[in-house]
Amino acid sequence: MLLPTKDKEIISFVDKFLKILKNSKKILVTGHKNPDGDAIGSGLGLYIFLRKLFKEKDIKIAFKDKVPYFLKFLPYSEDIVSLESIEDTFDAIIVVDTADIKRVGCKLPLAKFIIEIDHHKEREKFGNLSLVKSPLSSTSELVFEVIYLINPSLIDTNIAYNIYTGIYTDTAGFSYETVTQRTFEIAAYLLSKNINPRIIFTNLYEQNPIRKLKLLKLALSRIKVWEDIKFSRTYILLEDLKKYKASYEDTESFVSYPRSLKDVEIAAFYLEKDFGFKVSLRSKLFFNVAKLAKKFGGGGHKHAAGFETNIKNIELLDNILRKEISLSLKIV
Ligand SMILES: [Mn+2]
Structure with a gap:
């Protein structure tokens, strides 16, 4: 009972x-x-x-x-x-x-x-x-x-x-x-x-349309890792969705792949939107991604959070996130 x-x-x-x-x-x-x-x-x-x-x-x-x-x-x-x-x-x-x-x-x-x-x-x-x-x-x-x-x-x-x-x-x-x-x-x-x-x-988890796996292949090929800050990210662009006739929901859980890497603590997935990017954040053990997301006007939980940004440039987004993560890691 x-x-x-x-x-x-x-x-x-x-x-x-x-x-x-x-x-x-x-x-x-x-x-x-x-x-x-x-x-x-x-x-x-x-x-x-x-x-x-x-x-x-x-x-x-x-x-x-x-x-x-x-x-x-x-x-x-x-x-x-x-x-x-x-x-x-x-x-x-x-x-x-x-x-x-x-x-x-x-x-x-x-x-x-x-x-x-x-x-x-x-x-x-x-x-x-x-x-x-x-x-x-x-x-x-x-x-x-x-x-x-x-x-x-x-x-x-x-x-x-x-x-x-x-x-x-x-x-x-x-x-x-x-x-x-x-x-x-x-x-x-x-x-x-x-x-x-x-x-x-x-x-x-087991009714993926094939277009989702094709998108995933693309996302996996774009994974980048910064070992010094244990950060990894990947991204999907609007033109990719168009190419495979896919929608936003087809990118569900993509952020778990960069996080799955050995020695990565913080992972991000950037999904392009009309206004810029929707960024999903994940952490493995100690890092609080809710706090990181909050700095960009978003929110969530310790291990899963996100935010939206009007930044349209991947490199710029990488740099800003890396900077914030480095700062947070110093405080920890
Ligand atoms: Mn919930």
Whole structure:
């Protein structure tokens, strides 16, 4: 038997959360743009749960961007609509896995209450009610604690698929130090709801279109390493995407290849955008890439973060990052 959390913050949040929701007729669940497994997993897990809990209420789920192909297997993902197309106003909007209101990617619809559920350490509070726990594996783990406190008997296979996928993707397969004994206990509980981890893994990582591997070949050929600062990076340009008729989501996880190199601690992947580059940052053991990303107006976690820049020149971007990394390494 899995015991519900004894965390006082979560318990007192659930109290206020339920009061708001009981008085709400229209509820929206949303999260950050370019949604990942955790944003969609925690969002859908909560959405399915709330629909079972409040059958009479009007509950919607929306994100600015489409569900990436590798997450389309998630139960109820077809219910996700475009946030920009929503014209309604809401009594309550629940924003998951979002460190900053800007990360939603577009204007939020009007609402009486904005509720945040998140696990980012570096963040800008924006809601009327917040539940933020950090360090924690994922927002999905936090959503699980919330719904398990409210009514564990409503947690079914559909919810379990979403929550497990969120935890799995945000911890790179239970490999980050944010994974605790509790994380595994929750994962074990979710497995008892008849989910198949093989189906999850296969959908996430084993349905690559061939264009993705062609792009990856290009990205691998461009890997550059600066041994003195244990930094490595690669990049993909808009013209590469065009050449292979690929999209941004086809470059998902490319940053893990420079990081996988022996003696590399910090890795970056530059993805060209209309405005400049979207930079994904990763670290292996000690370096905090969230702090590095913050210097460029971005954010994230210790081992996974990112930012956007209007710098359009690869060499210049290399130099600026190398300089900042050298400075940070001196402080460490
Ligand atoms: Mn997350």
